[in-house]
Amino acid sequence: MSSFTTNARIASFGGRIYKLTHQSTSTGTPMAVNVFLPPQALSSSQKVPVLFFLSGLTCTPENCTDKGFFHAAASRRGMAVVWPDTSPRGLNLPGEKDSWDFGEGASFYVDAVREPFAKGYKMESYVAKELPATLFGDAEFGKYLDKERVSIAGHSMGGHGALTLYLKYPGMFKSCSAFSPISNPSQCPWGEKAFRGYLGEDKEEWKKHDATELVKGFKGEGGDLKILIDVGTGDNFYKQGQLLPENFEKAVKDAGLKGAEVRYQEDYDHSYYFISTFAEDHVKHAAKHLGV
Amino acid sequence: MSSFTTNARIASFGGRIYKLTHQSTSTGTPMAVNVFLPPQALSSSQKVPVLFFLSGLTCTPENCTDKGFFHAAASRRGMAVVWPDTSPRGLNLPGEKDSWDFGEGASFYVDAVREPFAKGYKMESYVAKELPATLFGDAEFGKYLDKERVSIAGHSMGGHGALTLYLKYPGMFKSCSAFSPISNPSQCPWGEKAFRGYLGEDKEEWKKHDATELVKGFKGEGGDLKILIDVGTGDNFYKQGQLLPENFEKAVKDAGLKGAEVRYQEDYDHSYYFISTFAEDHVKHAAKHLGV
Numbered sequence: 001m002s003s004f005t006t007n008a009r010i011a012s013f014g015g016r017i018y019k020l021t022h023q024s025t026s027t028g029t030p031m032a033v034n035v036f037l038p039p040q041a042l043s044s045s046q047k048v049p050v051l052f053f054l055s056g057l058t059c060t061p062e063n064c065t066d067k068g069f070f071h072a073a074a075s076r077r078g079m080a081v082v083w084p085d086t087s088p089r090g091l092n093l094p095g096e097k098d099s100w101d102f103g104e105g106a107s108f109y110v111d112a113v114r115e116p117f118a119k120g121y122k123m124e125s126y127v128a129k130e131l132p133a134t135l136f137g138d139a140e141f142g143k144y145l146d147k148e149r150v151s152i153a154g155h156s157m158g159g160h161g162a163l164t165l166y167l168k169y170p171g172m173f174k175s176c177s178a179f180s181p182i183s184n185p186s187q188c189p190w191g192e193k194a195f196r197g198y199l200g201e202d203k204e205e206w207k208k209h210d211a212t213e214l215v216k217g218f219k220g221e222g223g224d225l226k227i228l229i230d231v232g233t234g235d236n237f238y239k240q241g242q243l244l245p246e247n248f249e250k251a252v253k254d255a256g257l258k259g260a261e262v263r264y265q266e267d268y269d270h271s272y273y274f275i276s277t278f279a280e281d282h283v284k285h286a287a288k289h290l291g292v
Numbered sequence: 293m294s295s296f297t298t299n300a301r302i303a304s305f306g307g308r309i310y311k312l313t314h315q316s317t318s319t320g321t322p323m324a325v326n327v328f329l330p331p332q333a334l335s336s337s338q339k340v341p342v343l344f345f346l347s348g349l350t351c352t353p354e355n356c357t358d359k360g361f362f363h364a365a366a367s368r369r370g371m372a373v374v375w376p377d378t379s380p381r382g383l384n385l386p387g388e389k390d391s392w393d394f395g396e397g398a399s400f401y402v403d404a405v406r407e408p409f410a411k412g413y414k415m416e417s418y419v420a421k422e423l424p425a426t427l428f429g430d431a432e433f434g435k436y437l438d439k440e441r442v443s444i445a446g447h448s449m450g451g452h453g454a455l456t457l458y459l460k461y462p463g464m465f466k467s468c469s470a471f472s473p474i475s476n477p478s479q480c481p482w483g484e485k486a487f488r489g490y491l492g493e494d495k496e497e498w499k500k501h502d503a504t505e506l507v508k509g510f511k512g513e514g515g516d517l518k519i520l521i522d523v524g525t526g527d528n529f530y531k532q533g534q535l536l537p538e539n540f541e542k543a544v545k546d547a548g549l550k551g552a553e554v555r556y557q558e559d560y561d562h563s564y565y566f567i568s569t570f571a572e573d574h575v576k577h578a579a580k581h582l583g584v
Contacts, residue, residue: 010561011524011526011557011558011559011560011561011565011569012560012565012566012568012569013568013569014569066358066359066564067358067359069361069568072364072568232303234303265303267303268303268304269303272358273303273309274303274304276304276305276364277304277305
């Protein structure tokens, strides 16, 4: 029996989008997650590779499923896409809904240690451990998904999530890509607020969840990164210093690492109009490292 | 000076999405409209062909701009896309907001004659006359758009709009395509409610706004239609008899007309997940008849 309740099963681009919920032990709540199975998964007994996409502040799984168009490109390459939610919902913790950049819809994909968020805000465990294990072992979905060929991508806060999980769990994700990632959260207002609220005041702890800090010690995959980053030069959050991709670039360079490409896309903003434009490039990047 | 106020100008797929408003004389209200200019329009002095897309019940210009993905395909072919709104807004007429399938967001693209909707619900005049004239003559946008190469498409109520305007104004639109169109509104609950409310009880009047009736007398373009229709077999509104594409097919056949292809897409529903899947086919269909 599947761990997932299928709330909708929708034909799209020759495959199917599933809108699912399941009970999470990490968060103690029901979690929403959308999954695209490409036509190749449905028409053969061969398992397909999987791209996890982590969304940004305020998003649910719906935003990127509707507007990111990853599944258009993934359909052509026989890749599944998994869109998790951005936080637990319904915990009703004090302060959880006070701001759009902290709490509900804004987990920053860390395991919170500070109360009250330590109760349930365990999104690193959820995304990196529980959700993959549940999907790959699932009676309904496991047979389609190749747990050995998994990549990760994300946008903004989800770009931070994708980069940090890629760096923290070497080998688990064969590649990583990000749109407008919060690349150095310890040094920007969004990240400082979130890390203080979820992790506390100890800035040494923050470094364990900051891509620019983590990359300095990266030893996985023979030291070669497989990272693609796109940032729009018209992105107001980039201009305001929330993203700081240059800090990440410098850390990569200083560490003598190869394989991280950062592209600055003229005039593009922070929206899904930007993401959808380059979604195919990100699917191609993943496909190259997933052997499809 | 442009007739349009540019509320947003967003880079996407190498071109730009403009989110505009302008004061309409047809409706007596400000009207929202989104426009995509492809890279080819911005980088050369040659005017590009234009695809108008009419949305369905409840939609604003945002829904299809966000989720229809027409501009991805239009970008590759050097085509502009124009997404008008589905009704005037803000008239505050009695009954205008009582239901989701009549009144605001549900104009059916006719010129209402019945009060109170005769005041302002002149969406046929707006879409077929005022908006094209305003765009093509505009100081800012006119220079990009080729008024001699225009096609029309739409979804559901907007599919009805696209088909009827194509048939009513022979030669104005070089081709027409529709997703899940309300193909015989005189014979379905949605259409009956709308036509009664906008046009009155005289069913002979209804026939002038019903694609299945209009096609019987079609004489334009040497009698050849240039119509592509996609309908999903999993579409609940299709199953409930709101769309009736078979009636349109039969009328085309009985009239001895050629050039109307109706495709039934297995398992697809009424949503933008369906539209976006086949948006490229509809852009190709328009491109063929627009010479790009």
